Amino acid sequence: MQVIGLTKTFGSVTAVNAASFAVPVPQMVGIIGRSGAGKSTLLRMINHLTPATEGRIEIDGRDILSLRGRARHDWQRDCAMIFQQFNLVPRLDVLTNVMLGRLNRHGTLRSVLKMFSREDIGRALHALERLGIADQAMKRAEDLSGGQQQRVAIARALTQDPRMILADEPIASLDPMSAQIVMASLREIHERDGLTVICNLHTLDTARTYCDRVIGMRAGEIVFDGPAHAVTTDVARDIYGADESFDEGVTSTSLNDDPAQPEGVAYLRAARASA
Numbered sequence: 001m002q003v004i005g006l007t008k009t010f011g012s013v014t015a016v017n018a019a020s021f022a023v024p025v026p027q028m029v030g031i032i033g034r035s036g037a038g039k040s041t042l043l044r045m046i047n048h049l050t051p052a053t054e055g056r057i058e059i060d061g062r063d064i065l066s067l068r069g070r071a072r073h074d075w076q077r078d079c080a081m082i083f084q085q086f087n088l089v090p091r092l093d094v095l096t097n098v099m100l101g102r103l104n105r106h107g108t109l110r111s112v113l114k115m116f117s118r119e120d121i122g123r124a125l126h127a128l129e130r131l132g133i134a135d136q137a138m139k140r141a142e143d144l145s146g147g148q149q150q151r152v153a154i155a156r157a158l159t160q161d162p163r164m165i166l167a168d169e170p171i172a173s174l175d176p177m178s179a180q181i182v183m184a185s186l187r188e189i190h191e192r193d194g195l196t197v198i199c200n201l202h203t204l205d206t207a208r209t210y211c212d213r214v215i216g217m218r219a220g221e222i223v224f225d226g227p228a229h230a231v232t233t234d235v236a237r238d239i240y241g242a243d244e245s246f247d248e249g250v251t252s253t254s255l256n257d258d259p260a261q262p263e264g265v266a267y268l269r270a271a272r273a274s275a
């Protein structure tokens with residue numbers, strides 16, 4: 001994917017100003033920056049949820065911003081979105097919520113009637129197993145914890161069979177333990193399925209621990225783009241537009257200091273082993 005000069009203005013506000021970057025191979029990319037830096041707008045333009053004012057996004061030689069109708073819909077299916085507030089249907093059971101990810105692949109009539117095939121059910125259960133929550137399949141979504149709900153949302157994204165996952169602050173509403181499990185799940189999907197995952201994050205340590213690459217935004221502009229380990233305190237200070245008193249701790253959700261073995265990874269493995 002190549003993003004070229006992507007710009008969005010809302011009246012006199014330039015939310016994203018000529019953003020350019022390429023993702024030549026599947027990567028796990030973290031986008032960091034202050035509130036209002038333009039992170040959500042950037043992701044939403046990639047998914048066509050927000051129309052871009054200017055710029056191009058090229059994939060396989062096509063400008064996906066020029067897609068209309070069915071082709072646009074297909075693109076939205078190809079890049080699954082995950083949101084801070086999960087966006088599940090609260091009163092529906094978990095399994096049905098996950099199967100809703102298949103609706104994009106079916107015609108309107110089957111979608112309206114919620115007619116799911118055996119294959120759809122199998123896929124949904126498999127996705128829930130991968131996320132370590134198959135035992136919650138028959139519960140109502142609203143009865144799950146926030147962390148579990150976000151894992152349901154990720155399972156739903158997986159059943160969409162996407163080429164890419166875009167996650168807009170997926171852990172901002174979660175406690176640190178749940179946040180690590182969700183990030184470990186996204187990392188595992190990136191590694192095992194070879195999917196690009198682009199994730200807006202508030203917390204620097206999360207970006208360093210789980211992402212290969214970090215894009216830093218400040219006031220609509222990309223001010224840093226490099227490997228996660230290159231995000232030094234000075235770089236972070238620049239991205240966040242902070243002064244000498246900048247304390248990385250304010251952007252931290254970590255439970256322990258050992259990035260080699262985040263607790264979320266250990267928890268996820270244990271959850272899968274017992275599934």
Ligand SMILES: Nc1ncnc2c1ncn2[C@@H]1O[C@H](COP(=O)(O)OP(=O)(O)OP(=O)(O)O)[C@@H](O)[C@H]1O
Nearest residue numbers: 010013014015033034035036037038039040041042
């Ligand atoms: N629909 C909109 N109408 C008008 N202005 C908007 C709209 N959406 C975003 N903006 C403005 O665009 C700028 C970038 O917002 P955006 O939500 O992309 O930032 P962000 O980095 O994702 O912030 P946060 O972390 O708080 O979500 C902000 O100044 C915001 O007020």
